[in-house]
Structures are given as structure tokens and as C-alpha cells.
Amino acid sequence: MTLTQSIDDVWRPKAMRALRETERAILESIRRFPNQSRAELAQRLDYSKALLTQCVTGFLQEGWVTEERERVPSRRGQPALRVKVRKGAIGGLGLSLSTGGIRGAIVDLSGSILGTAESSVNAQDVQAGLAAAVDIVSDLLHRADCLAGITIWAPAMFNAAGEIQEVTPTQSGIDFNEYRSQIEQKFGVSVSLESKCPSIDEAMFGSDPDALIFVLFLDYGVGGSLVDGLRVFRGGYGQAVNIGALVPDHGIRPSLPDLATYLDLADPEPDPALIATLLEHEDQRLWTWIESRGKALSDPLSIVVQFFNPTDVVLSGMFPRPVLEGLLGQIDLTRYDAPGRVPITKPRLRIGRNVGATSLAATAGSTSLFRVMVAQG
Incomplete structure (x- = not known):
């Protein structure tokens, strides 16, 4: 793919909708503690069963979670319905750019890596690097039903406003801001830069x-x-x-x-x-x-x-x-x-x-999920 292609030539993913605070808390609890019943979720979060049911029903309609009856009942009566996130429903996409190449990964809410891709193009070559990055993103977007966002890992020091102050010397020739701007424009999704992806x-x-x-x-x-x-x-x-x-x-x-x-x-x-x-x-x-x-x-x-x-x-x-x-x-x-x-x-x-070599792209993918699940910049 070349940069001369129009934006319309690039397939755009379905973006994950914004979550309300209660939805975020419930989905995070489902993600963190899979296979809870609705009653257990309501008790853990101190939410009413009506509110819990409303949100879980919405998640089921979105295709974000699944709900199945337990095979071995934990108590008498009808087996409880257990909720967990559905694999591949929501994806966070991550990129790492370096002089040694460009790598990408997409991760879902269970922490599973849905796919990886890479190119040996030196990211200092913005023209060739952007073409390679767009190819990688295009390849990976189809691995998830909807996209939480894209994060580019940047080996840099940021200021309090989230702007790059200094890139580590060996990678200082890479224009991370240009990559962010171009990829955001081409795919119509939020693209962020982050240095602390492994921690996130x-x-x-x-x-x-x-x-x-x-x-x-x-x-x-x-x-x-x-x-x-x-x-x-x-x-x-x-x-x-x-x-x-x-x-x-x-x-x-x-x-x-x-x-x-x-x-x-x-x-x-x-x-x-x-x-x-x-x-x-x-x-x-x-x-x-x-x-x-x-x-x-x-x-x-x-x-x-x-x-x-x-x-x-x-x-x-x-x-x-x-x-x-x-x-x-x-x-x-x-x-x-x-x-x-x-x-x-x-x-x-x-x-x-x-x-390992592809780890930073995977952790950048986790960071994309973190930004929508935790609402921390």
C-alpha cells in the first residue's frame, strides 16, 4: 500500500463505542473475574440487579460477552448463568517502531494475542515506514470485531501534557508524531503514543x-x-x-x-x-x-x-x-x-x-484496551 492511496481505499474498522462509568466497571469486573453470575457481579460491585442486567444485556447484544450455564451446578436448582468476555470481540492494536523494523499486534480483553505482523523497514524512513505500518494495521484490524484504539509504543520521555520531550538516542530519527497523525487520519480511529506499555x-x-x-x-x-x-x-x-x-x-x-x-x-x-x-x-x-x-x-x-x-x-x-x-x-x-x-x-x-522482539507491540495493544477500560490518559 502506498501513501498516495486515498483514505477511502483503506478499510476502516468498527470503533468501540464510549462506555459509561457503570458499564466500564461492570465490563472490567467481567474481564478481571470471568465466569461470575449476574448476582455475583451485582454483589461484587454493589450495583442493583436491575442495573447489572441492563448492562450485561447490552454487552450481549454488542457481542462483547458470552453467557453460559455452568455444567456442574454450584447449588441446588437451575444452574447459574456465567458471564465472560468473548474472545476477539474487542481488540486493542499496538505498534512498535524502530530502526530494526515495524511490528504490530492485536490483543483482546482476555489478554490473548489475536495476531501479529511485522516488516523489516527502518522506521526512520517515514515514507516506506508509513506504508509498512498501514499494511500491518490493515492486516490486523480484521482479527477483532471492533477496535478500542491504536497505541504506538515510543521509547521517549513525555511531559505532563503527554507530548514527547526526548526520544532515546538510538531511535531519535523516528518521527513518532507523524506516524500517529497519518495512521489516525487513514483509519479514522484514535491513535496514542505511550512509553509505559509494558507496565500497563x-x-x-x-x-x-x-x-x-x-x-x-x-x-x-x-x-x-x-x-x-x-x-x-x-x-x-x-x-x-x-x-x-x-x-x-x-x-x-x-x-x-x-x-x-x-x-x-x-x-x-x-x-x-x-x-x-x-x-x-x-x-x-x-x-x-x-x-x-x-x-x-x-x-x-x-x-x-x-x-x-x-x-x-x-x-x-x-x-x-x-x-x-x-x-x-x-x-x-x-x-x-x-x-x-x-x-x-x-x-x-x-x-x-x-x-521478546514483538513484546512491545503486544503491550501497546494492551494499552489501547487500558485507555477505554480504565479511562486514564
């Missing part, structure tokens, strides 16, 4: 809704974000919990460019196939890098534990799972425990739900 994905699908999570994501830089339930903490100026503030510019930050420099690679974005090959052959240079970088994360993450006392510390990003697991195995969260004092309860250390 964990908030939506990866944890208890009451958990306090610190997510560390390793990509073209090293980013951190604090998630309290379904609220992403951004700070008064939109720049809070930047892990870079805990590691000096000349310090060790385990990113893709850092690994490329360590391995003397010309490309600052190592090919995923190369990393897979190094893992398969148990390359000593790679494992030495993993050991040293994992240990280097111990100081900043120990500070996070002291400051925020999270229930979970999650390691996420573009590296393959074995690399993240190796880094995780080297992290020590006791660096700032005071001798003679009761130590702070340590969080669970775990790997993120979506990791």
Missing part, C-alpha cells in the same frame, strides 16, 4: 488488581514504572520513576545498545536471531554480560524496594526470556537492608508477561 500490560493482565508493581523494561534504554493496581504513577511532571535517575549516565544500563557495544556489533539493535544463536551456543561473552548487568541492577532495584516497598518487581523488555531470567538470577534486593533492623519485606521477582 502488567496492570491489565499480569497481576492482582491490588498489587503494587515496579516494572523494569529493557529495550533501547532502561525504563522503570510504578503501577498501583490499575494506576500508572507518572509524577507531577510525567517523568517519575525513571530508573536512569538511579544510574549515572556513565553507569551500566543493560539495554540493547549496551549489549551491542559489549559484543562489538555495528548495529545498536542486535538481531533477535543473533541473540538466540548466542544463547543456543552458550556464548561466554553473552553470559558474562548477563552476570555483570544483573548484578549492576541490584543497587537501583534495592533503592526501589526501600522507597516503594512493591509487592512485585517485574523484569520485562525486548530481550528473550532466557536473557531476562539470567539477569533476574543475579539481582540482590538486600543491598540497603540496615544491620540490626528488621528487613523490609521483599517483593516477588518475576519476568514480564510479554517479552
Whole structure:
């Protein structure tokens, strides 16, 4: 597809309608706690059965949820009807743009990835990149009945107004705003830019809704974000919990460019196939890098534990799972425990739900769902 094609030449998706506050709360409860009965939903939310029935009936008519009788009755009498979101009914589409290519994914309300697509086009080439992005979006839109929106993951610092202030150096040649504007115009749906997609994905699908999570994501830089339930903490100026503030510019930050420099690679974005090959052959240079970088994360993450006392510390990003697991195995969260004092309860250390080369597109898709389900900008 070329940019000279008219807007009418592009198939436009059915956009998800705006939700009222009560509808949002009910649909979120159905999503988060599947297979509840209407009575259980009403009790959980403290809503009247009449209001609950009205909303669920509307969702059934929209095709967003299904309702089936339980096979084994939980009590005497007629088996209860159980409600859950319908797979593929509502999709959130995500894109990640980089010098190494353009990737897309569409995710539904159950957290399932309905489809992925990618192109090797360097996103710095706006003309070719936009054509590739439009092809990817066109391919993925058909995987869901209606679309919640499109989110483009941007490795950038944003201000309080949500505007990009600075893009990470290796990707600074990509015009993210131009991609957003052109894709929004072509498909007639809301397109957003977001840097904290891995954290939002964990908030939506990866944890208890009451958990306090610190997510560390390793990509073209090293980013951190604090998630309290379904609220992403951004700070008064939109720049809070930047892990870079805990590691000096000349310090060790385990990113893709850092690994490329360590391995003397010309490309600052190592090919995923190369990393897979190094893992398969148990390359000593790679494992030495993993050991040293994992240990280097111990100081900043120990500070996070002291400051925020999270229930979970999650390691996420573009590296393959074995690399993240190796880094995780080297992290020590006791660096700032005071001798003679009761130590702070340590969080669970775990790997993120979506990791690897296509992970950022998938987490951007989750972010599109988050924006309509949680109504947080």
C-alpha cells in the first residue's frame, strides 16, 4: 500500500463505542473475574440487579460477552448463568517502531494475542515506514470485531501534557508524531503514543488488581514504572520513576545498545536471531554480560524496594526470556537492608508477561484496551 492511496481505499474498522462509568466497571469486573453470575457481579460491585442486567444485556447484544450455564451446578436448582468476555470481540492494536523494523499486534480483553505482523523497514524512513505500518494495521484490524484504539509504543520521555520531550538516542530519527497523525487520519480511529506499555500490560493482565508493581523494561534504554493496581504513577511532571535517575549516565544500563557495544556489533539493535544463536551456543561473552548487568541492577532495584516497598518487581523488555531470567538470577534486593533492623519485606521477582522482539507491540495493544477500560490518559 502506498501513501498516495486515498483514505477511502483503506478499510476502516468498527470503533468501540464510549462506555459509561457503570458499564466500564461492570465490563472490567467481567474481564478481571470471568465466569461470575449476574448476582455475583451485582454483589461484587454493589450495583442493583436491575442495573447489572441492563448492562450485561447490552454487552450481549454488542457481542462483547458470552453467557453460559455452568455444567456442574454450584447449588441446588437451575444452574447459574456465567458471564465472560468473548474472545476477539474487542481488540486493542499496538505498534512498535524502530530502526530494526515495524511490528504490530492485536490483543483482546482476555489478554490473548489475536495476531501479529511485522516488516523489516527502518522506521526512520517515514515514507516506506508509513506504508509498512498501514499494511500491518490493515492486516490486523480484521482479527477483532471492533477496535478500542491504536497505541504506538515510543521509547521517549513525555511531559505532563503527554507530548514527547526526548526520544532515546538510538531511535531519535523516528518521527513518532507523524506516524500517529497519518495512521489516525487513514483509519479514522484514535491513535496514542505511550512509553509505559509494558507496565500497563502488567496492570491489565499480569497481576492482582491490588498489587503494587515496579516494572523494569529493557529495550533501547532502561525504563522503570510504578503501577498501583490499575494506576500508572507518572509524577507531577510525567517523568517519575525513571530508573536512569538511579544510574549515572556513565553507569551500566543493560539495554540493547549496551549489549551491542559489549559484543562489538555495528548495529545498536542486535538481531533477535543473533541473540538466540548466542544463547543456543552458550556464548561466554553473552553470559558474562548477563552476570555483570544483573548484578549492576541490584543497587537501583534495592533503592526501589526501600522507597516503594512493591509487592512485585517485574523484569520485562525486548530481550528473550532466557536473557531476562539470567539477569533476574543475579539481582540482590538486600543491598540497603540496615544491620540490626528488621528487613523490609521483599517483593516477588518475576519476568514480564510479554517479552521478546514483538513484546512491545503486544503491550501497546494492551494499552489501547487500558485507555477505554480504565479511562486514564
